[in-house]
Amino acid sequence: MTPYAQLEAHFAELHQLGHAQAMLYWDEAVMMPRGGGLARGEALAALAALAHRTLTAPQVGDLLDAAEAGKDQPTEWQRANVRSMRRMHLRAVSLPEALVHATQIATMACQQIWRVARAENDWNAVAAPLTEVLALAREEAERLGDALKLSPYDALLDAYEEGTRAAEVAQLFDDLRGFLPDMIDRALGKQRKPLPLPGTFPRKHQRKLGEEMMRALHFDFARGRLDVSHHPFCGGVPDDTRITTRYSEDDFVESLMAVLHETGHALYQQGLPADWRRQPVGNCLGAAVHESQSLFVEMQVSRGRAFMEFAAPHLRQHLGGRQGDVAWSADNLHANAIQVARGLIRVDADELTYPLHIILRFELERALIAGDLAVADIPQAWNELMSKYLGLSTDGNYKDGCMQDVHWFSGLFGYFPTYTLGALMAAQWFSAARDALPDLERQIAAGEFAALVGWLRREIHGRGRLKTAPELLTEITGEPLSLGPFKAHLERRYLGG
Numbered sequence: 001m002t003p004y005a006q007l008e009a010h011f012a013e014l015h016q017l018g019h020a021q022a023m024l025y026w027d028e029a030v031m032m033p034r035g036g037g038l039a040r041g042e043a044l045a046a047l048a049a050l051a052h053r054t055l056t057a058p059q060v061g062d063l064l065d066a067a068e069a070g071k072d073q074p075t076e077w078q079r080a081n082v083r084s085m086r087r088m089h090l091r092a093v094s095l096p097e098a099l100v101h102a103t104q105i106a107t108m109a110c111q112q113i114w115r116v117a118r119a120e121n122d123w124n125a126v127a128a129p130l131t132e133v134l135a136l137a138r139e140e141a142e143r144l145g146d147a148l149k150l151s152p153y154d155a156l157l158d159a160y161e162e163g164t165r166a167a168e169v170a171q172l173f174d175d176l177r178g179f180l181p182d183m184i185d186r187a188l189g190k191q192r193k194p195l196p197l198p199g200t201f202p203r204k205h206q207r208k209l210g211e212e213m214m215r216a217l218h219f220d221f222a223r224g225r226l227d228v229s230h231h232p233f234c235g236g237v238p239d240d241t242r243i244t245t246r247y248s249e250d251d252f253v254e255s256l257m258a259v260l261h262e263t264g265h266a267l268y269q270q271g272l273p274a275d276w277r278r279q280p281v282g283n284c285l286g287a288a289v290h291e292s293q294s295l296f297v298e299m300q301v302s303r304g305r306a307f308m309e310f311a312a313p314h315l316r317q318h319l320g321g322r323q324g325d326v327a328w329s330a331d332n333l334h335a336n337a338i339q340v341a342r343g344l345i346r347v348d349a350d351e352l353t354y355p356l357h358i359i360l361r362f363e364l365e366r367a368l369i370a371g372d373l374a375v376a377d378i379p380q381a382w383n384e385l386m387s388k389y390l391g392l393s394t395d396g397n398y399k400d401g402c403m404q405d406v407h408w409f410s411g412l413f414g415y416f417p418t419y420t421l422g423a424l425m426a427a428q429w430f431s432a433a434r435d436a437l438p439d440l441e442r443q444i445a446a447g448e449f450a451a452l453v454g455w456l457r458r459e460i461h462g463r464g465r466l467k468t469a470p471e472l473l474t475e476i477t478g479e480p481l482s483l484g485p486f487k488a489h490l491e492r493r494y495l496g497g
Contacts, residue, residue: 003066004073007085010060012278017051019237026242029229034112041108048104055092064089077281080466084280091159094147095140103136107411114409115230123379123398130409131375134368137413141369153369156414160287161421163468166366169417172424173359175483177389184352187340187494194335195327201252201319209252209318210245210259213311217263217297218453219243220270231347231406232258234265234294238277241266252319253336254348257298264297265290267453271461282464287415289469291422292429293460299351299423300430300489301444301452308334309445338493342390344400351423352490356389361405361416369413378402425469427486428477429460 001009021044028040067073067082110129117125141152148155154165211226224241236242243262247255268290276282284290301307308330315321321328340350346357364381367373373381382402383394394401407415433455434440443451459476467475474480 002072003063003070004078004082007060007063007067007082008279010054010057010063011085011280014051014054015278017047017054019240021047021051022236023240026235026244028108029231029233029235030227030242030244037108037112041105041112044108045101045104049097049101052092052095052097052100055089056097060085060089061093077276077466080464081276081279081281084283084465087162088280090147091144094144099136099139099143103133103140103411106132106136107409110409110411111406114403114406118399118403121397121399121403123403126403126409127375133409133411134375134413137411138369138371141413153366153414156369157417158414160415160418161289161469162286163470164288164417164421169362169421172481172483173355173362173417173420176355176420177359179483179487180352180356183490183494184340184342187352187490190495191338191340192335194339195332197252197321197327197333197336199320200249202249203247205318205320206247206249206252206255209314210256212314212318213256213260213302214243214263214266216310216447217260217267217449219263219266223270224266226259232262234262234269236269238269238272238274241269252315257302257337260302261294261298264294267297267456268293268461271453271457273462273464276464281466285463285465285467285469285472287418288421288425289460289472291418292425293422293456295423295426296429296456300426303334303337303351304441304444304493305330305334306441306444308337310447340494342392344386344390344392344394344397345404347404352494353390355420355423358416358420360385360389361407365408365413365416368408421481424481424483424486425473427489428473428479428482429456430489431485432459432477 024040024044024047028037028044032040064082064086068086073079073082106129110126110133113129114126117123137156138152141156144150144155144159145152148158150158151166157164157166157169207226211221214226215221220241223239224236224243226243226245228246229244230246232243232245234241234243243259243266245255245258245262268284272284273282302311312328312330312333315333316323316328326332338350340352342353343349346354346361349357360382363385364373364378367381368375368378379394379398379402386392386394386401407413433452436455437443437451440452443449460472463472470480477485
C-alpha cells in the first residue's frame with residue numbers, strides 16, 4: 001500500500017471511534033439516567049484516549065511526511081485530505097494523552113453537576129469543578145499555542161474555525177457593538193405588537209409539526225431522528241444524524257425554531273460528500289460554517305415572511321388554530337417570529353440582540369484563558385457586561401446569567417464567537433442563493449425547498465473540507481467574510497429597508 005492508502009485506512013478507523021463517541025454523547029444527553037454520569041465519563045475518556053493514541057501513533061507522522069513528499073495522491077480531494085490529516089495530527093501530538101483523558105473526565109463531571117446546580121441557582125456547587133476544567137483548558141491552550149505559534153486563546157479558537165484569530169473577531173465585534181444599539185432602538189420603535197397565540201400546545205402535536213417541517217426541508221428520516229434533551233443540539237454522523245429539541249406547552253415557537261435550527265445543522269451533516277464519509281476531508285468545514293447552515297435555515301428562511309406563508313396552515317392544523325383567525329395568519333405568525341426584546345437568555349434572543357450576548361462571552365472567555373479573570377469573579381463580570389450591553393441585571397441570578405450555557409462547563413472555550421461568525425456567513429450565503437435562484441421567495445412560500453437544498457448541497461454541503469472556509473465563502477459569494485450582507489438583512493427585515 002502507498003503511504004496515502006495507509007493513511008486513508010488509519011483515518012477510517014479513527015472515524016469509527018468518532019462515531020462511537022458521538023452516539024455515547026447523544027445517549028448521555030437524551031437517554032442516560034442521572035446516576036450513569038461517572039461511568040459514562042470514564043467510558044468517553046477511554047475512547048478519547050484511544051482516539052488520541054490512534055491519531056498520534058508514530059507511523060502517522062512518517063506516513064504524512066511520505067505522502068506530502070510523494071505523488072500518490074493525484075486528485076484535489078486527496079491532497080485536501082492530507083492537509084486535513086496533517087492539521088489533526090499536529091494538534092493531537094501537541095497534547096499528552098493524560099491531559100486528553102483528564103479533560104474528558106473533568107468536563108463530563110462538571111456538566112453533570114451543572115445540570116443540577118443551574119436549576120437550583122447554585123453557583124457555589126459548580127465553581128470548583130469549573131475551576132478544574134478551566135485549568136485544564138488553559139494547559140491545553142498553552143501547549144497548542146506553543147506548537148502552532150499562536151496565542152493560547154487563538155489556539156483554541158483555531159480548533160473550531162481554522163485560521164480565525166481573536167484580533168479579526170474583535171474587529172468585527174467592535175463594528176457590531178457600534179451598529180447594534182441604535183439598530184435595536186430603531187427596531188423596537190418600529191415593531192408592532194403581534195396578536196398573542198394563547199393556548200396549550202401538547203408536546204405530541206408540536207413533535208408532529210416539527211417532523212413535518214423537517215420532511216419539507218428534506219431531512220432524511222431513514223438516516224436520522226428527532227428526540228428531546230435538556231438543550232437542543234444536532235449530533236451523530238451523516239448516516240445516523242440525531243436532532244434534539246425541548247418543548248414548552250405554553251410556547252410552541254421556541255421548540256419549532258429549535259427544530260428548524262437543528263435541521264439546518266442536520267442537512268449539512270447529511271449532505272457531506274458520500275464518497276469521503278470516513279475521511280477528514282469529508283467532514284464539516286468548521287463550527288462557524290456549521291452554524292451558518294443552521295442560521296441559514298432558521299433565521300434567513302424560517303423566520304421570513306415567505307416561510308410563514310407556507311407554514312401557517314400546518315401550524316393551524318397541528319396546534320388548533322382556526323382558519324380565518326387573524327392571530328394564525330402568516331402576517332401575525334411572522335410578527336411573532338421576529339419580535340425584538342432585550343433579554344437575559346442567549347438561546348431565546350432575537351437576531352438583533354444575540355450578537356451582544358456573544359460579544360459578552362467572547363470578552364469573558366478571553367480573560368479567563370489569559371488568566372485575567374478568575375472563576376470566582378465570573379458572576380460579577382457577567383453582570384457588569386450584561387448591564388453594559390443589554391441594560392439588564394443578573395446580580396444573584398446565576399441561572400439566567402453565567403450558568404445558562406453548558407459550554408464552559410464542557411470545556412468549550414473559543415467556541416462562542418463562531419455563533420455570530422455563522423450569522424454573518426448565513427446572510428452572505430442567502431444573498432448568493434437569492435442571486436442563483438431568482439424565484440426563491442415564491443418557492444419558499446409554496447413549500448418548495450428542493451432547489452434551495454440542492455443549491456446548498458452543491459455549493460457547500462457536498463464539498464466537505466475541499467477548500468478552506470474563506471476560500472469557499474469568497475468563491476460562492478464574491479467576497480470574504482463581511483458585515484455588509486448581515487446589516488442589510490437586519491435593516492430589510494426590521495426597518496423595511
